[in-house]
Amino acid sequence: MRLSFALVLICGPAFAADCPPPPDITAELTQLFEKSQAASDFRQGQALSNEMWEVWLRAPDAAAQEVLNRGMRKRDVFDFVGALADFDRLVAYCGDYAEGYNQRAYIHFLREDYDNALIDLDIALELQPLHVAAQAGRALTLMRLGRIPEARAQLLVAVENNPWLSEAALLAKGAPLGPVGDDI
Known part of the structure; x- marks a missing residue:
């Protein structure tokens, strides 16, 4: 009971369940x-x-789609810190969704953090060659x-x-x- 309450506090109600596998x-x-x-x-x-x-860009569920879209909106206005936080949240929730890693890699790339970009791109391509x-x-x-x-x-x-x-x-x-x- 405490664990599910903690998940709701940390992740919010939309992330209280597991992300479905991507199609x-x-x-x-x-x-x-x-x-x-x-x-x-x-x-x-x-x-x-x-x-x-x-x-x-089709996320596995509505909660993931909301976070993906929000992160991309932040990226588009150069809020890289906020976008990175959203994409971190997305990959934590939907660890099998390649686009979460691809978007996070793009933020790393824009911040000239090429080593971390490469790590995320390798994961994205492992998930979706x-x-x-x-x-x-x-x-x-x-x-x-x-x-x-x-x-x-x-x-x-x-x-x-x-x-x-x-x-x-x-x-x-x-x-x-x-x-x-x-x-x-």
């Missing part, structure tokens, strides 16, 4: 990847990228850590899944993750 979104993402790879122009590719985000935004974020984080060959390899995977990523420009000749040396 399997593999088939949905695979279909979006196929459409993305077949897209004929930037507008169509961006629309599919946005659909991918809609999939990743098809999370293209986490793949791209991991590439950017590795790049900031000076781990260029790993960053290039990671970004190539992300761009293979979604060729319309803005980060793909980093793979161009002369760009930070572009080809090394002259091709024959």
Whole structure:
């Protein structure tokens, strides 16, 4: 009895129960990847990228969705401390929800805490290997850590899944993750 009362005090009434497991979104993402790879122009590719985000941003329940949305609103107004607290709360509640870790990683990245960003991105990708935004974020984080060959390899995977990523420009000749040396 004391434990459940303590959970309500610490987490609030919305977090008194366990978070349900996130649904399997593999088939949905695979279909979006196929459409993305077949897209004929930037507008169509961006629309599919946005659909991918809609999939990743669906939290397992209403309580988790509320915390995710609140954290993202705080992030959008540069309240990184508040956003980080919300994403900490989200991953504590929904430890199997990849987007909680991805959003927390983004806050770490924005704060130039690349080591912690990489830890969260690795967890996000372990939970949801098809999370293209986490793949791209991991590439950017590795790049900031000076781990260029790993960053290039990671970004190539992300761009293979979604060729319309803005980060793909980093793979161009002369760009930070572009080809090394002259091709024959």
